[in-house]
Amino acid sequence: MPRAKQIAELNRHEWNFDEVPEDELVACCYWEYARESVFIDDVRRRCLDPQWKTMVKTELHKYVGKDIETIQSIGYPSEVIVRGIFCPPEGVLDDAPRLQAGEVHRQTGSFPKPWQALRMPERAYRKCIGSDVTKIPLVPFERGVSLDAQDIREWTLARQAETEAARQTVQRENPKLREGTLNLMDGKTQVSRNQTRMVLGQWPRGDGGGNQLGSVRQRRNSELFQALGQTEPTEAILGAQSKRPQT
Numbered sequence: 110m111p112r113a114k115q116i117a118e119l120n121r122h123e124w125n126f127d128e129v130p131e132d133e134l135v136a137c138c139y140w141e142y143a144r145e146s147v148f149i150d151d152v153r154r155r156c157l158d159p160q161w162k163t164m165v166k167t168e169l170h171k172y173v174g175k176d177i178e179t180i181q182s183i184g185y186p187s188e189v190i191v192r193g194i195f196c197p198p199e200g201v202l203d204d205a206p207r208l209q210a211g212e213v214h215r216q217t218g219s220f221p222k223p224w225q226a227l228r229m230p231e232r233a234y235r236k237c238i239g240s241d242v243t244k245i246p247l248v249p250f251e252r253g254v255s256l257d258a259q260d261i262r263e264w265t266l267a268r269q270a271e272t273e274a275a276r277q278t279v280q281r282e283n284p285k286l287r288e289g290t291l292n293l294m295d296g297k298t299q300v301s302r303n304q305t306r307m308v309l310g311q312w313p314r315g316d317g318g319g320n321q322l323g324s325v326r327q328r329r330n331s332e333l334f335q336a337l338g339q340t341e342p343t344e345a346i347l348g349a350q351s352k353r354p355q356t
Contacts, residue, residue: 122223129225136189136236137224143190144221152176153220156195185239192216192235 129137143149155161155173164172177194181187196202196218205214215234219227227235 120223122225126225133224133232133236135186136232136238139186139189140220140224140235144223148176149180149190150221152180153194157197157218161195185244188237188239189235190220193218194220 126134126137152173155176161169161172177191180191193201193216196216198218200218201214201216205216208214213228213230215230217231219231224232
């Protein structure tokens with residue numbers, strides 16, 4: 110047979126893609142590539158073997174599942190190929206949803222037909238390739254509802270009540286402490302020498318703003334240790350508080 114006649118008899122869908130819409134070109138490329146793949150063709154053949162329906166998970170994964178995962182390793186574009194890969198030729202699985210009048214299945218066992226030979230509803234379905242943006246909610250925040258705001262308010266009020274209760278407990282147990290000293294303790298529920306070290310660690314080191322600030326800090330140190338039964342704060346507990354030379 111002359112070569113020109115062979116080309117004329119070749120299905121135009123096999124070589125002429127001028128009529129493929131632009132929004133289908135990516136999916137069409139992956140589909141046509143898969144049609145030429147010996148590996149994917151063999152996977153499809155095994156998926157058509159009815160014995161897979163009787164296999165358990167481990168056996169099915171070894172039979173064909175692992176190779177399907179290999180196809181899926183190319184990422185979201187694999188959806189174009191693997192959708193309906195277990196469906197019978199030109200058909201759907203037994204548990205496919207029933208159609209209403211005028212509807213057609215969008216996912217069938219159409220592989221390895223040419224892309225342009227697929228029905229338009231299926232082409233419209235397969236051309237949609239997912240991405241992280243469409244599959245994963247990659248947003249910094251989303252608009253809440255009034256109930257969310259109410260829950261946040263109730264949670265905040267509950268934490269505030271717990272903090273106030275802890276402050277009052279400390280104040281009752283240590284009546285000699287001033288209000289300012291209690292505030293510096295950040296709602297600690299127990300006063301101990303170990304916690305005192307933590308509180309003192311939050312105070313400014315050195316005189317900072319001058320002798321006046323150093324005097325205030327020293328007075329608060331004395332008040333706190335007196336309330337704890339220790340008349341004089343020791344250098345070991347106060348830590349290495351630097352002292353600037355007075356000028």
